[in-house]
Amino acid sequence: MLRNAAELAIRRPRTVVAVWAVVLVVGLGLGGSVFGRLGGLGANVPGSQSQVTADRLDKIDPGADTIDALVVSATPGRVIAADPGLRDRVTAAVGDLRKIPGVAQVPDPYQTPGATGDGQAVAIPVTFVSGIAAHDEHVASLAVQARLHAIATPDFQVKVGGGPLAGDALNSIAQSDASKAELISLPIVLLLLVVVFGGLLAASLPLVLAVCGIASTLLVLFGFSFATDLSVYSVQITTMLGLGLGVDYALLMVTRFKQERAATPDIADCVRRTVSAAGRTVFFSGLTVAVSLVGLVVYSAPFLRSMGLAATAVVAVDMLAAVTLLPALLAKYGHRIKPAKADRSEGRWFGKFAAGVARRPLPVLLVIVAGLVTVATPVTALSLSPGDARELPASSEPRQVYDLTVAHFPGQSATGPLYVLVDGGATKPAYLAHLRSLPGVVQSAQKMLPDGSAVLQLTPAGTVDGKVATGLVQTIRAEHQGASVTGDSAHLVDFRQMLVDRLPYAAGVVFLSVFVLLFLFTGSLLVPLKAVLTNLLSIGASLGAMVWVFQQGHFAGVFGSGLKGGLGALDVTVPPLMIAVAFGLSMDYEIFILGRIREARLAGEEARQAVVTGVRYTGRVVTCAAALLVIVFACFMTGGAAPILEFGFGLTFAVLIDATLVRMMLVPAVLALLGERAWWAPRALRGLHARFGVAEAPEPAREELLQSV
Missing domain, CATH: 3.30.70.1320 (Multidrug efflux transporter AcrB pore domain like)
Structure with a gap:
């Protein structure tokens, strides 16, 4: 398939570029309409008691904004x-x-x-x-x-x-923040790429891919909006992912092309070899990121499902553009890109660093693991909230109304009310009185419905995610008196339970898919296991940092005066989404490094030296790719919506940890400790890999010229 893509790009570069130009124009034009089709989904779970009760009340006694x-x-x-x-x-x-x-x-x-x-x-x-x-x-x-x-x-x-004004404000902020982040990040990324590649043409190609990724993102989301509801945050998150991965993949491909140019003057041959080598890495990286995001589809919450499907589609589009559009551009304009200089000192610092880690792998392993576990400790205090006006910036009028209400109406709760639907409530006055007198209820109201049921509006003390509100939900449900509960706190209780119930299935889908892909890529059983475990460590540390900053309030004021002191909880949708994306990005760098280590082993190097070689020749690429992703994610942190700030911070932290402590230290240490055992697989599976695997040995005559994955 990759070979066919390369040949198509070489034979008909103008046709391929024209097709993508149409996608770009349609995506920026038609896809921009998606902003008018966004809404707030939050913690609603179809089929849960809170959602069923809410739907029933809407039919019997429709509420009003x-x-x-x-x-x-x-x-x-x-x-x-x-x-x-x-x-x-x-x-x-x-x-x-x-x-x-x-x-x-x-x-x-x-x-x-x-x-x-x-x-x-x-x-x-x-x-x-x-x-x-x-x-x-x-x-x-x-x-x-x-x-x-x-x-x-x-x-x-x-x-x-x-009422609806908070949602309207979130939608408006999502649109303006996404545009602002793109305007800030693209020039900075271009400048860094010029420094990396030493030329404007080579530096512009990743941005072309990134812009096509953004346009495709909008088009994909617009299409999805007809099949499912989309959150106001979907544009920011998928644009962030599409922009970051687009630049990431193009960086790898263009770097390989420049190195191939140093080996042969034939542009068509360079494109073929680039797609065959770096294109294969991009293809498997894209598949790995995609299956990491597909795990979100297992959850029944519309927000997570829609985000999983949309983000997976965006990753697939970026991957497709990297192996079709980019080769076509290289075939057309590659002769203007300077070959990489033959510098034997290239990557020497990364090689020396990896050699030092390989000499003392156990101390390095223990120190890094202990550090990551320590940073991850705040996860034990993780609290989730369905969100309210506090997620808006302090300058937003709906946020100011919330703050003023809390300040000047101390007798009123900041928690949304619980709505308790009691079947046959007209004949249960004692039970209704009992519900209104439950501990923690600060305000109550009662209404009889035409069908003989009753609706109680109970306002609990504290916050939506507090023990009082969620405890009331659980208490009423446990009494089994024909009462069903809805409201923000009830939705939160059901969402939390959904996460617990579906987590094993989501993790199983992701881990099994990643395990199979990495086995096909490496031929090893232990390397995929190591990859999953090290990724979980970095994700745990990132989640711990999010809790420490945004929930507990340490330095949260840096991201906006409205966050000073912390929010007391993370938005309920952020942790599962951040975990899925961070896991996929971690696998992205894992494949970059493993591909080069695998090539070194197939070229005859012993296991420990192959690790040093792999880090040496991928260290610069991984570092540059990580720097570009950090710039993209950090620019999205210039916005005002708290969930996007949390998401951007978590991914920025995850990329920094992954590209430094994990990929440059923890991974080499583990592989050095395992030695040849890292590449072990039973005989039957070795035969399976020989038949269906994808790793190929590099040509010995070209080995010294190619310093890439």
């Missing part, structure tokens, strides 16, 4: 509840709001207990008509916001948020 406005003084600490001028403005606004088509209810805050909180704020909730069309609600919402903001004067500020 509510947005909230807070009027506060421009002078902090000033009591405004009794200000006559403000009262007149608010009363007039309430009357006007009630006349807006689509508005169902606007209570008078001066006649509603608790609507003025500590006296320093006035709350004005606006509820829309139940079941109103989305377009009509949007029009009504804009009119409501305009009238509410008109209350403001130099003495009084008005902030509007809550």
Whole structure:
């Protein structure tokens, strides 16, 4: 297949480039429409009690969206509840709001207990008509916001948020952050590539591949939006992955091409050899990253499934572009790319470093493992939250409404209410009273439905992910009195349980697939096992660092004033997604190094020396690739949405650890300790690898010229 791709690129480079140009134009044009089709999925699990109950309530008693406005003084600490001028403005606004088509209810805050909180704020909730069309609600919402903001004067500020406005803000931030990250990262990546390759043309090829990857990402997501719901974060995450891997694969391919140019002046032959060698590595790397992400499909949560499918498709597109578009560009313009210089000192520092590790593998192994385990320790305190307005930057108006509500309405809980549907509730007054009096309930309301059931709205103390809220869910469910629970905390409980139930299957799919691919690539049983274990160590350390920073608040303020002190929990969707992507990226570098070590062994080097050779000739490529990925991921950390900051930080940390401590030290130490045993496999499997494996010995006459994987 790779040989055919190379021949097509050599014979018809213009055709291949034209096809990808069409993909680029369509992707940037049509794919941009995906931003209007994004939404918040969060911790919903189809078939769970929380989701089934929510769906049932929507049919029996459809809810209505509510947005909230807070009027506060421009002078902090000033009591405004009794200000006559403000009262007149608010009363007039309430009357006007009630006349807006689509508005169902606007209570008078001066006649509603608790609507003025500590006296320093006035709350004005606006509820829309139940079941109103989305377009009509949007029009009504804009009119409501305009009238509410008109209350403001130099003495009084008005902030509007809550309800669908938080989701709208997340969508807007996701779009602007993705564009900003691309504008920042692409010039920096280009500059670094110019330094690496020593020429603008060679440096521009990875960016061409990356831009095609971004366009394809948007197109893939647009297609997926018709088959499944997509999260507001899907564009950022898949763009981050597509951009990073696109540059990664192109770096490897162009580096190999320059080295082939030093061996032969024939461009077509160079392209063939590049695709045959580096293209094979890219192909298996892409497959490995893809199967790592396919594990997300095992989870039943729509967010994880959609992200797993979309990210897998993006990786496949990047891989396809690397073995089709890039060879076509090299065939067309490769004669303008300077050959690599014949420098026998190339990689000598990495070789000496690897030799030092190989001489003392056990101390290195113990120190690195102990360090990674220590960094991973905070994982034991991991807490998950379905997310709220705190995930928005402090400058966002819905976030300001949340903060002001917490500050000026201390008697109100920051937790969303639980909705308890009790079958036959009309005949169970004692049980309903019991539910309303459960420990931890700070507010309650009750409503009878036409079918004889009852709905209780119970507001627990504490946070959505706190022990009080989740404990109430578990207590009510354990009583078996015909009651079912939904609400944010109930969704979180079900999502956590789904993760626990599906984790063994997801891990099994990923580990088995990776094990098979690495066996076909190396012919060993122990090398795939080593790869999985070392990857888990680096991922554990990355997750521990995320908990330490974003959950516990250490230096979190560096990423935004709204994160100072920490969030108390990570977004529920981030850890499983980060683990899948980080595992795939770790395997990416693993294959880079293993491919070169395997070549050295097949060329006759003994096991320990082959490790040194592999690190020597891949150290520079892996280091450059890691630096480029870190730049890409770090640029996505310039945004304001907390889940993206968590995800970007986790991947940046994972790449740094993986490209330094793991690939340059831990992997050589383990392989040096194992020696020839690292490449052991039973006779039957050796025969299987001989028939279906992909590793090939390099040509001896060219071995000294080729310093790549």
